[in-house]
Amino acid sequence: MNKDLISKIKIFEEKIKKAENIIILPHYNPDGDAIGSALGLYNILINYGKNVSVVSPTHFPDFLKWMPGAKKIRALGEKTKSDPNVFTDADLLIGVDFNALNRISNVAVRFSESNAYKILIDHHPDPENFTDIIFSDTSYSSTAEFVYEIISNSFLKEFLDKNVATCLYTGIMTDTGSFNFNSSNPNTYLVVAKLLELGINKDKIFDEVYNSFSVNRMRFMGHVLLNRMIVIPEMKTAYIYITAKDRKDFKEQFGDTENFVNMPLAIKGIIFSAIFIERDNFIKISFRSKGSFSVNDFSQKYFNGGGHINAAGGESHTSLQETTKKFVDILQEYKDELINYSF
Ligand SMILES: [Mn+2]
Numbered sequence: 342m343n344k345d346l347i348s349k350i351k352i353f354e355e356k357i358k359k360a361e362n363i364i365i366l367p368h369y370n371p372d373g374d375a376i377g378s379a380l381g382l383y384n385i386l387i388n389y390g391k392n393v394s395v396v397s398p399t400h401f402p403d404f405l406k407w408m409p410g411a412k413k414i415r416a417l418g419e420k421t422k423s424d425p426n427v428f429t430d431a432d433l434l435i436g437v438d439f440n441a442l443n444r445i446s447n448v449a450v451r452f453s454e455s456n457a458y459k460i461l462i463d464h465h466p467d468p469e470n471f472t473d474i475i476f477s478d479t480s481y482s483s484t485a486e487f488v489y490e491i492i493s494n495s496f497l498k499e500f501l502d503k504n505v506a507t508c509l510y511t512g513i514m515t516d517t518g519s520f521n522f523n524s525s526n527p528n529t530y531l532v533v534a535k536l537l538e539l540g541i542n543k544d545k546i547f548d549e550v551y552n553s554f555s556v557n558r559m560r561f562m563g564h565v566l567l568n569r570m571i572v573i574p575e576m577k578t579a580y581i582y583i584t585a586k587d588r589k590d591f592k593e594q595f596g597d598t599e600n601f602v603n604m605p606l607a608i609k610g611i612i613f614s615a616i617f618i619e620r621d622n623f624i625k626i627s628f629r630s631k632g633s634f635s636v637n638d639f640s641q642k643y644f645n646g647g648g649h650i651n652a653a654g655g656e657s658h659t660s661l662q663e664t665t666k667k668f669v670d671i672l673q674e675y676k677d678e679l680i681n682y683s684f
Contacts, residue, residue, distance in 0.1 A: 374516040378483070464479055576672050
C-alpha cells in the first residue's frame with residue numbers, strides 16, 4: 342500500500358475515534374454502491390459502538406431496502422434545501438461514491454457550511470476538492486471495494502462481520518454488473534474472497550437485488566424494448582427514449598428504469614447505448630459503452646454530466662425530441678471512434 346494511503350488511513354482512524362456524531366452520506370438517487378458503501382461503514386461503526394447515521398439526499402430503490410441497516414437510513418428530499426438542521430450535530434461527515442458537491446445537490450450547501458470534519462471515499466475520476474481529506478482511486482471497481490481496503494487496514498478490521506460484508510459485497514456486485522465490467526483488477530476478487538470468508542450469502546444477495554421486479558416493471562421493460570429502442574447499427578449505437586406518458590401508463594415506481602440503459606449493449610455489435618427519460622422538469626440521460634469509447638467525455642462535452650469511461654449520466658433541458666435529435670446529430674462526429682473502438 343502506498344504511503345499516502347497509509348497516512349490518510351491514520352487520519353481516518355483518529356477522526357473516527359474522536360467523533361461523537363458521525364453522518365455518512367451517499368449521492369442523490371443512490372445506487373447499490375452508494376448505499377452498500379454507506380451501510381458497510383454504518384454497520385462497522387455501529388459494531389465499534391459509535392453514534393452514527395446514514396443520511397441519503399433522496400429516496401433509494403426498493404431493491405436495496407433488505408440490506409442490514411437500510412431501515413435506519415434517513416432519506417431526505419428537495420425540501421431539505423431549506424432545513425438548516427440536517428448536519429447540525431455532526432462532527433464527522435463521510436461522503437461515499439461521489440466526486441462533486443452537485444452530486445448531493447439538495448444538501449450541498451449544508452454540507453459545505455457544516456463545521457464537521459469531512460472525509461470523502463470515492464472511485465470516480467477528477468474529484469473536486471470539497472472535503473478535508475479525499476480517498477480517491479479509480480482503480481477500484483466500486484467505492485465499496487475501496488471502503489473494504491480502508492477498514493481492513495485500520496483498527497476497525499476487528500469489527501468486520503457478516504452484515505458489513507453483505508453491504509460491501511452488494512456495492513461491488515452492483516457496480517460491476519455482477520462482475521461483467523469494471524472488474525478486471527485482481528484485487529476485486531481478493532476482497533470478494535475475504536467477504537465470502539465473513540459468511541455472506543452471495544446467491545441470496547443477487548436474488549434480493551436482481552430478482553425483485555414488479556409485474557408492471559417487467560411489462561414496462563417489454564414496451565420499452567419493443568417500441569422505444571432505436572438501433573443505429575452503422576454507428577454501433579442504440580438508444581431508448583421514455584416519455585412521461587410511458588412512465589404513467591406503466592405506473593412507474595422509483596428505480597423501475599434502472600438498468601434499462603444496459604439492455605441495448607446485449608445486441609451483437611452495439612457498443613454505445615443511451616437512455617433519455619422525460620422527467621418532470623428535464624430529460625434525464627444515462628450512457629453506457631464497451632471498451633475504449635468514453636461516455637464520460639461524451640457526456641461532459643454535450644450533456645452536462647459525467648461519470649466513468651463506460652458509464653455516465655447527463656441531463657438536458659430541452660424537449661425529449663430535441664434531445665434525441667441532438668444526440669443523433671452529434672453521433673456523426675464520433676463515427677470513427679465508434680467504429681474503431683477496441684476492448
Ligand atoms: Mn460507485
